Each structure stands twice: as C-alpha cells, then as structure tokens.
Amino acid sequence: MTVEPAGTSDLGTSGVLVVVPAYNERECIAAVVADVRAAGHDCLVIDDGSADETAAIARAAGARVVRLPINLGVGGALRTGFRYASDHGYHTVVQVDADGQHPTAAIDALVQELQARDLDMVVGSRFLQPSGYQLSRSRRAAIALLARVIASAGDTRMTDPTSGFRAIRSPLLDVLAHDFPHHYLGDTFEALLVATRRGYRIGEMPVTMRPRQGGQPSAGHYASFRAMVRACTVLLTGTSFDLPPRRVDAGASR
Amino acid sequence: MSTTAKQALVLAVGGLVILLFILRLARRRLLTTRYALGWLGVGVLIAAAAVLMPFVGRLGRLANMTPTAVLLTISSVLLLAITVQLSISVSQLQERLRTTAEAHALLARRLEELEQRDR
Numbered sequence: 001m002t003v004e005p006a007g008t009s010d011l012g013t014s015g016v017l018v019v020v021p022a023y024n025e026r027e028c029i030a031a032v033v034a035d036v037r038a039a040g041h042d043c044l045v046i047d048d049g050s051a052d053e054t055a056a057i058a059r060a061a062g063a064r065v066v067r068l069p070i071n072l073g074v075g076g077a078l079r080t081g082f083r084y085a086s087d088h089g090y091h092t093v094v095q096v097d098a099d100g101q102h103p104t105a106a107i108d109a110l111v112q113e114l115q116a117r118d119l120d121m122v123v124g125s126r127f128l129q130p131s132g133y134q135l136s137r138s139r140r141a142a143i144a145l146l147a148r149v150i151a152s153a154g155d156t157r158m159t160d161p162t163s164g165f166r167a168i169r170s171p172l173l174d175v176l177a178h179d180f181p182h183h184y185l186g187d188t189f190e191a192l193l194v195a196t197r198r199g200y201r202i203g204e205m206p207v208t209m210r211p212r213q214g215g216q217p218s219a220g221h222y223a224s225f226r227a228m229v230r231a232c233t234v235l236l237t238g239t240s241f242d243l244p245p246r247r248v249d250a251g252a253s254r
Numbered sequence: 255m256s257t258t259a260k261q262a263l264v265l266a267v268g269g270l271v272i273l274l275f276i277l278r279l280a281r282r283r284l285l286t287t288r289y290a291l292g293w294l295g296v297g298v299l300i301a302a303a304a305v306l307m308p309f310v311g312r313l314g315r316l317a318n319m320t321p322t323a324v325l326l327t328i329s330s331v332l333l334l335a336i337t338v339q340l341s342i343s344v345s346q347l348q349e350r351l352r353t354t355a356e357a358h359a360l361l362a363r364r365l366e367e368l369e370q371r372d373r
Contacts, residue, residue: 046359066363070355080356084363 017090019081021074022098023048033061035104046077082177092169101209102165110167113205120172120200124165124207146189154196172200262307269301292336
C-alpha cells in the first residue's frame with residue numbers, strides 16, 4: 001500500500017501525535033480527546049468500525065478521525081494510526097486507550113523519557129512501582145511469562161508487557177507503520193517482541209492507571225484468553241518468518 | 255460382478271460427476287482456475303483410480319491394506335492438501351483486506367482534509 005505523504009503543513013508544533021484506537025467508545029471518547037487536546041497535542045482517533053457515534057463525538061471534541069470500514073482489532077487500528085503519523089511527518093506517536101484508563105497527563109512525561117534515555121519506545125507500566133493495582137493470579141502469571149519471553153529475545157526488561165500506553169518514535173514508528181507487509185502487528189506483545197528482536201531500545205516508566213471511565217470493555221475474559229493463545233502461537237511459530245532484516249544501525253544512527 | 259468391479263464403477267462415476275461439476279462451476283466463473291485445478295485433479299485421480307483398480311489392490315497388499323483403505327488414505331491426503339491451500343489463501347486474503355481497509359480509511363481522511371481546505 002502506498003499513500004503519498006500528504007505534506008507536513010498540518011503538523012502540530014510538537015511533532016507528537018496521540019493515537020487513540022476506539023471501538024464503540026461513545027461514552028469515554030470525548031473526555032479522552034478533550035484531555036489530549038488540552039495538553040496541546042494533535043489527537044487522531046481511529047474508529048475501528050464502530051456501530052455507535054464514536055467518530056462524530058470524537059470529531060466534535062476536536063480530534064481528527066480516521067474511520068476503518070470494517071473492524072480490524074486494535075492491531076489494525078494502531079497500524080493505521082502509525083501510517084497516518086508516518087505519512088504526515090510526525091516523529092513520535094503516543095498510543096492511548098479510548099476508555100480513559102490511561103493518564104493523559106503523563107503523555108509529555110513519556111515523550112520526554114524517549115528523548116532523555118534515547119529509547120525507541122517507552123511503555124507506561126502499572127507495576128514498576130507498587131500501586132496496589134488489582135490483578136488476578138492467572139493474569140499475573142501470563143504477564144510474567146510474556147515478560148520472560150521478551151527478555152529472552154533481547155535486552156528488554158519489562159514489568160508490564162501488555163500495557164497499551166506507549167510512546168514510539170522514528171525510526172521504529174516508520175518500521176511499524178510500513179515494514180509489516182504480510183505479517184500482522186497483532187497486539188502489544190508481538191510489537192514488543194519484534195522490536196526487541198530487531199534490536200530497538202525499549203524502556204518503561206511508572207504510571208498510575210485509572211479504572212475504566214464508562215462504556216463496555218471490548219476485551220473480556222474470553223478476549224484475554226484469546227490474546228494468551230495468540231501469544232503462545234507466536235512463541236511456537238515465531239513472528240520472524242516474514243520480517244525484513246533487522247537494521248542494526250537504527251539505534252546508533254541518532 | 256465382483257466387489258472390485260463394483261468399486262471401480264462407483265469410483266468412475268463419482269470421479270466423472272466431480273469433474274463435470276467443477277467444470278460447470280469454473281465455466282460459470284464461480285471458481286477461478288487456481289482453485290478449479292485442485293479439484294479437477296481430485297476428479298481425475300478418482301476416475302484414474304477406477305481404471306487402476308488392480309494396481310490399487312497390489313498397492314494395498316504391499317502395505318497390508320484393503321484397496322478401500324488405500325483409496326480412503328489417498329483421498330484424505332488430497333483433501334487435507336486442498337484444505338491447507340484454502341487456509342493459506344484465506345490468510346493472504348485477510349491480510350490484503352486489512353491493508354485495503356487501512357488504505358481506504360486513510361484516503362477517506364485525506365479527502366476530508368482536502369474538502370475542508372477547499373471550503
């Protein structure tokens with residue numbers, strides 16, 4: 001797929017685009033967009049084939065909206081957001097959930113952490129500092145397993161590999177946007193694993209997340225079970241079968 | 255009529271029916287050649303098995319199987335191969351559909367931006 005770059009004329013001053021994948025989030029989306037806009041960032045909502053008024057509400061709240069004609073899941077929505085950012089010349093994307101769980105006040109801190117520690121990706125972790133975040137035992141075991149797998153792929157140490165509150169900057173951003181021609185950027189875990197394998201620098205910083213602010217979670221028990229099965233499939237089959245060769249100089253070139 | 259002859263007759267008729275059915279589907283463009291080929295192969299093989307019944311029997315004695323078991327085994331493997339081919343095709347189509355949906359959404363957004371600029 002090639003979409004000609006639409007020019008950088010509408011690029012915000014910060015060069016940071018906040019991408020919010022949203023599926024039937026009419027109750028929460030307005031507040032999230034308003035928070036992001038108030039923080040002075042461009043906000044792109046990817047409406048992942050919602051059946052409700054998510055797109056209209058987000059637009060009214062001041063977001064740019066890209067509407068996917070069919071539901072692709074978080075992975076597809078994110079890749080669309082990355083492509084938009086890459087095509088429009090943004091150097092950094094911060095991905096934020098539409099349900100209001102992620103602390104929008106910490107967006108700037110994530111971006112600064114990228115620059116301060118010279119990282120390609122920063123993940124907001126719920127577990128880096130004790131915060132009393134409630135988690136079932138099976139979920140905890142799953143997260144520990146995923147973290148161990150990522151650690152075995154390279155020198156990335158994660159406490160919260162399933163967190164969707166992340167900041168990603170070029171060149172990793174462009175790689176995620178365009179260099180996955182066949183293999184699909186399915187979920188958080190796969191992106192981390194692939195980026196680690198390819199030698200990108202990934203770090204974490206502690207954040208405090210809020211409970212969901214309204215609406216229905218799209219990921220229930222069944223969905224998290226499926227995510228685990230997917231992760232295991234990735235482990236068994238490997239994600240590298242049609243990845244382009246790793247660019248060793250990506251981190252060093254800056 | 256011996257059992258083998260009856261089996262051969264059933265196979266021949268079955269293979270012929272499959273061949274005609276697939277050809278008809280392909281002619282009505284319900285099947286593209288890519289998928290028609292696999293099924294035509296199946297039809298031809300079944301028809302061929304009817305003619306080669308003595309050979310199938312010998313093959314069975316070699317592997318200590320009845321001719322029926324030999325035929326069933328071969329047909330299972332063939333069906334499996336076709337199913338795998340279909341799975342591969344569906345996976346490819348899924349990825350293409352996703353990429354197309356993304357491109358569509360981004361283009362719609364660009365059009366919107368252009369329309370706003372012109373206003």
